[in-house]
Amino acid sequence: MVISAPSGGGKSAVRSGLMKLDSRFAFSVTCTTRLKRSGEKEGRDYYFVSAREFKRLKKNGRLLEWAVVHGNLYGTPVKSVRELLAKGLIPIMTIDVKGARSVKKIFPETVSVFLLPPDLKTLVRRLKKRGEAPENIELRLATARKEIKEAGGYDYLVINDKLSEAVKEVAAIAGLEVLKVRHNLERVSAFSRQLAAKTARQLGG
Numbered sequence: 001m002v003i004s005a006p007s008g009g010g011k012s013a014v015r016s017g018l019m020k021l022d023s024r025f026a027f028s029v030t031c032t033t034r035l036k037r038s039g040e041k042e043g044r045d046y047y048f049v050s051a052r053e054f055k056r057l058k059k060n061g062r063l064l065e066w067a068v069v070h071g072n073l074y075g076t077p078v079k080s081v082r083e084l085l086a087k088g089l090i091p092i093m094t095i096d097v098k099g100a101r102s103v104k105k106i107f108p109e110t111v112s113v114f115l116l117p118p119d120l121k122t123l124v125r126r127l128k129k130r131g132e133a134p135e136n137i138e139l140r141l142a143t144a145r146k147e148i149k150e151a152g153g154y155d156y157l158v159i160n161d162k163l164s165e166a167v168k169e170v171a172a173i174a175g176l177e178v179l180k181v182r183h184n185l186e187r188v189s190a191f192s193r194q195l196a197a198k199t200a201r202q203l204g205g
């Protein structure tokens with residue numbers, strides 16, 4: 001599942017809420033060349049890498065997608081996503097709109113969610129609360145103007161007014177997705193094999 005939103009829209013908050021709500025959700029930790037914010041932890045929030053290391057990862061095909069956001073490089077390691085999928089978990093990718101497009105191309109079954117705060121005033125208030133400097137807020141709003149144009153390409157829109165409600169809505173979207181028959185063909189086949197075996201036993205006497 002890919003979640004995008006303007007900066008301050010609530011991607012991290014919703015992601016944490018999802019992981020608390022249901023252990024099937026797992027955050028696919030991404031790489032960035034930006035500096036660590038206070039309170040962030042290496043390997044939990046991001047893998048903080050140098051521009052040189054990022055270039056090497058990109059060159060060696062280790063990144064599923066990458067993008068430049070606010071002058072910094074960000075990328076999703078292929079390994080993180082594959083490991084989570086192999087464990088039967090639902091990888092949550094909180095990435096920008098360019099990255100979301102790339103992921104959807106590579107994994108067409110990705111469900112994409114665009115998050116929006118209820119209004120602009122709320123977004124600015126939340127960015128201030130997060131401690132962003134005025135010039136950073138302007139930069140983020142300028143990016144938001146471009147990002148919002150891409151919202152129409154997403155599968156779902158969730159309004160992040162009350163956090164717990166937004167988390168429940170995103171969880172419901174994922175909940176329905178995992179029930180799709182195409183993700184459960186092995187269950188259907190297993191039942192079908194049991195039926196075939198029973199028929200064979202009956203025919204055999």
Ligand code: ADP
Nearest residue numbers: 007008009010011012013126130160161162163
């Ligand atoms: P993003 O990851 O999209 O940049 P964050 O998750 O960091 O956004 O949210 C920005 C700020 O707003 C954070 O301080 C976060 O705790 C707060 N926040 C997010 N969602 C809500 C909400 N529904 N109600 C109140 N505060 C929120």
Ligand code: 5GP
Nearest residue numbers: 030031066067069074075076094095096099
């Ligand atoms: P921040 O620096 O505020 O954590 O993130 C800035 C932006 O980069 C956000 O829109 C975030 O979703 C996006 N981002 C974080 N990791 C990745 C990534 O691996 N790939 C892409 N394409 N965007 C990312």
